[in-house]
Amino acid sequence: MSTGDAMSTGDAMSTGDAVKAPVLSATSLVKRFGHVTAVDDVSFELMPGASLGIVGESGSGKTTTARILAGLEQPTSGTVTLDGRAVEGHSRRARLRQARRLQMIFQDPYGSFDPRQTIAQSIAEPMRLHAPGSRKEHRARVDELLDQVGLSSRAGQSLPRDLSGGQRQRAAIARALGVAPRVLVLDEAVAALDVSIQAQILTLLDDLRRDTGISYVFVSHDLAVVRYITDTAIVMRHGRIVERGETEQILRSPRHPYTRLLLDSIPSPGWDLDRVARDRRALDLL
Amino acid sequence: MLAKKTPAREEAPDGGAGTRRDALGISRLSLAVGTGESEIPLLADVTVRVGRGETVGLVGESGSGKSLTARSALGMLPRGARATGGVTVSGVDVLAAGYRELRDLRRTRVSMIFQDPRASINPVRRIGDYLTEGLRARGVPARGAAEQALDLLGQVGIRDPKGAMGRFPHEFSGGMLQRVVIAGALSTEPELLLADEPTTALDVTTQAEVIGLLKEMQRAHGTGMLFVTHDLDLAAAICDRVYVMYAGRIVEESAGASLFGAPAHPYTRALLEASPSVHGGRAEIKAIRGRPRALAEAPSGCAFRDRCPLAGDECAETVPAHRPHGTSLVACLRPEQVTP
Helix, strand or coil, X not given: CHHHHHHHHHHHHHHCCCCCCCCEEEEEEEEEECCEEEEEEEEEEECCCCEEEEECCCCCCHHHHHHXXXXXCCCCEEEEEECCEECCCCCHHHHHHHXXXXXEECCCHHHHXXXXXXXXXXXXXXXXXXXXXXXXXXXXXXXXXXXXXXXXXXXXXXXXXXXXXXXXXXXXXXXXXXXXCCEEEEECCCCCCCHHHHHHHHHHHHHHHHHHXXXXXXXXXXXXXXXXXXXXXXXXXXXXXXXXXXXXXXXXXXXXXXXXXXXXXXXXXXXXXXXXHHHHHHHHCC | CHHHHCCCCCCCCCHHHHHHHEEXXXXXXXXXXXXXXXXXXXXXXXXXXXECCCEEEEECXXXXXXXXXXXXXXXXXXXXXXXXXXXXXXXEECCCCCHHHHHHHHHHCEEEECCCHHHCCCCCCCHHHHHHHHHHHCCCCHHHHHHHHHHHHHHCCCCCHHHHHCCCHHHCCHHHHHHHHHHHHHCCCCCEEEEECCCCCCCHHHHHHHHXXXXXXXXXXXCEEEEEECCHHHHHHHCCEEEEEECCEEEEEEECCHHHHCCCCHXXXXXXXXXXXXXXXXXXXXXXXXXCCCHHHCCCCCCCHHHCCCCCHHHHCCCCCCEEECCEEECCCCHHHCCC
């Protein structure tokens, strides 16, 4: 049911824009590092409960875009609107307000856990910052979260180094969910995982979205994963959006030659490497 | 055609020369570190064959032992490891070979490419030095080596090979540097190329180009290639035969093309079902419960049985022997339930 709702949010704007406002929108984002333009005029909207893919290769600007959304980079120009209010400044108050609504998950969660804190302590920390309550209440909430992401309470008492990559990613998701954010930004969140573990995390993310109505911005180079986890997608190249639309539509009939190249580059039975070379030449002609 | 495609156990060796024809023959290789109580088994009963000019895939998740297996072909075993079984590279018994013999083997007959080109290339030496080093060691005179290196750089698609010879690794992108490493690996015209996740760190479009290049170079030089990857799709797309590894053992050997249509081992099928795809209908993915295991922590009998939907009591008794099913050789008691 709710997946059907999520699917329709993509074109909700055309029917009744007063009814549903986007939970997150980026307007004409530009980010320059020196004379390099990493993100060049990027705009998109994310509806409540929807999942948006940002697809691209290294240097496409997808990660910089994600970092701007999470407030880890300041855009050179352009605005991010979160939950109806523009994200402005980076005072402590502004950052807290943003973090309560939007959380980010990275490729390797190991780097974002304090190696000397147990997983349960790490999960409780943002809660202490954002949600008032007693220690006991927080502990109950941590147990609830661990259960929600499929971790045992024993895993909660472990240090990050004692967990496998998949378990650490579950813990990172639990910590992010602790503040009940409206949006999760996932940057290559399943790229480093084994196939069988990747499938576990993907199905977990799918279930969470169905159960909680949370929205995702899913940054990935992997079109197959993006197809599974998102409703709409944008394809980025050299900092610009070259194609946007419903994910299925983009994959079935890509309009931009770069999207076509990305698709043909995916190994499959009867993989045609000559076609990949042809696609690349077509792109060079642009 | 049928007989050819069936993964051959012993492909009717003409007399005793059977192994000489293969670029790589690993037979019943077992590896362990430590002794007595603290012994940790790493590989068990691994048999892998790579014919001349053949591309063979070695697929598995972390801890499956795929990299260990590939490294054993160069005699690169973990410190203190004990090996039983046989490893033969173009007629040389690697496990029995001494230091000098191994060095000669690595210098002339076997090359290896790793995932991260920056880790396998000296950052303070020029590309030209890197490429001519192996050739000079073989006794090619300096000028001849330089000419050959230039030619190789051209072959792997480096623009301005002459300029590239004088540049340093950090001046190249990952994809370009991997091309340089491939040029270096093939400069000695090896009989066997060991490629350990050679494109995993590259962008998808770059991956396609590097794979195209590898296949082309391999065809031109008649090199046998052992291609280690976690990517089932990639292995099936480019390999003549594929070995699937789980917990230090080979669980299935299959013709590359038939891996998708007719997986014979429950683990192979589970992997396929767990991978999202861009082709066909938007299918559900099925997660495999539990996590991949190393040999030391695997349950008795079939190592996959604690995650297998088809497992029964008899799976715990002994490690299933390999037996033919369809076009595969499979270590499972009931492959007919996987693909009829």
